[in-house]
Amino acid sequence: MTKYLYFLILWPWVFSANVEASNSALRLKQVLQNNLRGVSGISNPRDIAITQKRGMVLVVSGDDDALTVFSADEDFKLSLSQSFSDKNFPELRLKGASSVSYSKRHHSAYTTSFYSGALTSFSYKDEAQLLPTTTLSDNINHNLVFKSFDSIKTQDSLGLLGAWSSVITNDGQYLLTASYQSNTVSVFSLAPKGVASFKTKLLPNHDWGHPTSIEQTADSNTIFVAGFESNQIFILNRTSGHHFVLKQTLSHPTLLNPQKLSVSRNGEYLFVAAAKSKSLIIYKQDADGQYLHHQSILNDQLPSGGLNGSCCIAMSLDESLLFISGEADKGILIFNKSKETDQITYQRHIKSIGGIAIENVSVLKTTDDGKHLMVGTGKNNQLLILEIAE
16 A cells, blocks of 8 residues: 555643633653664554553554554653564564554454455463464465455455454454455454454445445444545444444545544544545534534645645544644644534644654554543654643
8 A cells, every 4th residue: 555545852832822722732742763762663653552551552564564562651651562573473464564453351452454464463461471362364465465356356255455444342342344455344253362253244245435444433333434435434333243234324525535534432423534535524413313414624724734645533532622634744733622613623733843843644543541642654654642731
């Protein structure tokens, strides 16, 4: 996948000029640079999982083809703990590592790999070390997958080719993956010890539009899938166990190449970063449970842009702030959700902080306690740790 698609220092507080959100601020706390000061395995970071109770941050790298683990101290300062790369551990099939999910129930991590077409499981065997346990893959050469897919599609039994994202249901029993090249959403069972096994392909005859993002409500009863090429979002309701039915299909003129989804905890709002239309789209659930277009914010409507290749979304703990970035752009956009108007309003565009330029952001992630925003930059191969104050 191209970088476009797949793509310490302390500083004074950076304040917003918006009156309603004037108490919000970001401060650069730490910079982790690939191949500098003992840090490795974070070239083109694609996803982050944070296990705050265990004090670990897990990062997958699309260019280093790696899962890298950092230890976090009480002040959330990170230091390298472990790294697994496709080069050193080819049996783990981590080429084009694209997503990482963590199960608190199983004390296990699960990575997907875009090029390897794999789901790899890691478990904590003791309190310190994360160790690989299983790798599920059809073991098809990625050159065939992306250049001659028709010749190998009958071998695609797991639906993991071009695997892009994953989500674990809240009961910890299932992991769902969205795979671009397979054009599939697959369901995997998670055994009591965390071992993953293939269960089924969800709605196997459905055209998923080459999905890139899969998200869920807090109760896992509603699943959202972004059809990147079809410019659609599919909403499914869970009937029982791993069984889902298609409830609604969303489309809109501003919804072009939806790359990343984010859902409010109560499921009322769906936020979409759409790469081709350079936009942030918001859907709101009505009284009948249907999602209706609520608002679209386009790159050209913003004072200094920032949504080229719109790809990444994160929210503050109270969900009053949205952090958005474009992978083909510079900086982090901050939006405020107004309680009075129910609208998302532009607050600030931060292009640099503490003398560090922020560009080509590939992942945004907030910590569970809402105190930090982690920013991965695909071009600069960095992780920035920003402290949030509200």
